[in-house]
Amino acid sequence: MTILDRRLLIVGGKGGTGKSSVAAALAELSAFRGQRTLLVSADGSPGAAGMFGIVPGHEAVEVAANLSVLQIEQKASLAEFVKLQLGPLGAVSGPVASAFSFVAEAAPGVSELLLVGKYAEEARSGKWDLVVVDAASTGHLLGELAAPSGVGEIAPIGRLARETGWVVDLLGDPEATGVINVTLAEEVPVSETLEFVERLSDQTPAALAAVVVNRTRPQLYARSLRETLDRALADRPARMTMGARDVFDAVQIGLDRADVASAIDQRLRAELPENMLVLHVPEFGIVSDLRAAIREAIADELSL
């Protein structure tokens, strides 16, 4: 079983880690395998769903074979939910609708629940084999994933509370749902990932499926290469042209970066739950198709 055999993958991570690109790459890999795949942007921007040449909207649009995209908007989700739940009575508009959205916003976790409920609904609809979500950054995502259980506590009588049971069940089934955290082999992102992992298991029903460490330099960690370069640097001539000196300095910077990254990567592995899947995606230079490069790197890591 690979991570792509679940029904719902929720991809989160600190800003700047490349979470949207990773989510898009996972969705494409799933589609290439012939799975009917939906890629959802749920962090308030077009994100991953916006990487396929269309402006994503609230309805799924097919952008490639087996691959559809949509962007969740909270307002539209609320209107849809009210209509679904209340039938003709729900078809309110004008002042009552806007007053109701005020109250819904005040209700704890309701807007978060509607967000999670929308992509959970897609995942259980049977229309897709896999739903990949480009989710909010770490702090917000925890709030969203905790909401379905939390709403039940504060508004236990309302219909919304009855509606949360199946969402909690889906999120809490590790065979069906997995959370993926995207991080970098740097001090702050890794600390944040470790905090996220702890809070994910304490505060939400969802389970971590994998951590993706983006922009690593695996080739510079390789021992044979290191030995070669260390010998080259040890042989550094006392006198040389400025350009040659710069190249030595630049290579040294590369090795120092790789050392720091490798140490942080080891700390991450040591502190993550045992046997947690950790995928490494290398840092790329100027490439014509970054998403394809990331996709191939992930495919290699998953042995697809």
Place this chain on the structure above:
Amino acid sequence: MNRAGNNVGLGELLEGKSLAVVAGSGGVGKTTVSAALGLAATNHLQGDVLVLTIDPARRLASALGIAIAGNEPVEIPTPRGTGRRKSRAFAAMLDPGPAWDEMIRAEAASEVAERIIDNPVYRRIADTFVHGNDYAALGWLAEAIGTDRYRLIIVDTPPSQNALDFFDAPRRVEEFFGSSLLGWLTGGDGSLVGGAAAKTFATLADRLLGDQFFADVVEFFQLMRGVVPSMVERTTAVSAEFAGDDAAFIAVTAPSRESADRLMRLGEVLSSRDLVIDAVVANGVEPDVFWSSKTLEVAQRIVANERSPLSLRSTTLLVPGAEYVIERCEVAKAQSRVVASLPTSIVATVPRQVHSPANVPDLLQLGELLWSGPLVDS
């Protein structure tokens, strides 16, 4: 090509200001830049400096090596002999819950304030209200400005998807609580006013949310109606200061096309509010050695094993390293195009560090680079 050629210090700008707002999308280093500028400012300005961070990730404390318990500013301990030290630097991290409570207690009679604070809806709103953090931050900033204690206040804002939400927070709060509809629906005495619309509303709320919750909502909105106007007035005044001459707006970006595009969009939205980005910090550019055309040329000769200035042995051993260097030189070239396209005259570039600054001396050094620009570009 010269990285430093684009580099102008921010000191000249900040010397004339009492408030600096630092914005940018998540992960670009806003908090680090804010803390670094705050520390550097104590070397250049007469009077204390306060760095306020509103970032929910709470990164400032770890970067500064101090634990900040709540909303009270704490002096940043600076090692002796670091810099010229004209004044002191303080830092505080927003803890939205207590900040809301303080605001409520400051604005409402004590009995009303306690009823509000005990209301379960209030608790959840203070903790999770979508723009609650932004609003609490403004209230807190209003207080800091009001004390007149600080020569310069540096505000580290939430990520730029929300940067505007931050400035708009008073208006949103006013809309949220001041809606005449809500006032009308919840009536003067807590009972629902009649009429088909009100009935539909109550049915909706009861069915979806439950009746106890609905009763709490009604009480909450009633209590808040008396408090909101003065709260809004106070925070609107702060929000207005951002557009004034005493405030500088500094945007932080990664030196990538996508990040710069986000910054452009932020600039456009800000200009619709009469706010301009005064300076940009491009954080994480490749260091100078990758910007020199000489470096690229030699690295290419090493890889091609042709006219290399080094011995054959050195040249052969260095090939894999030189490939890395060529890649990074190309990235540096792309970064220089991004930096050149940034929409302000003041652009400070910060080189990508092997270790991200994690202590006060590192931050101070970074702050000096940001404040004065590089001393000499060798």
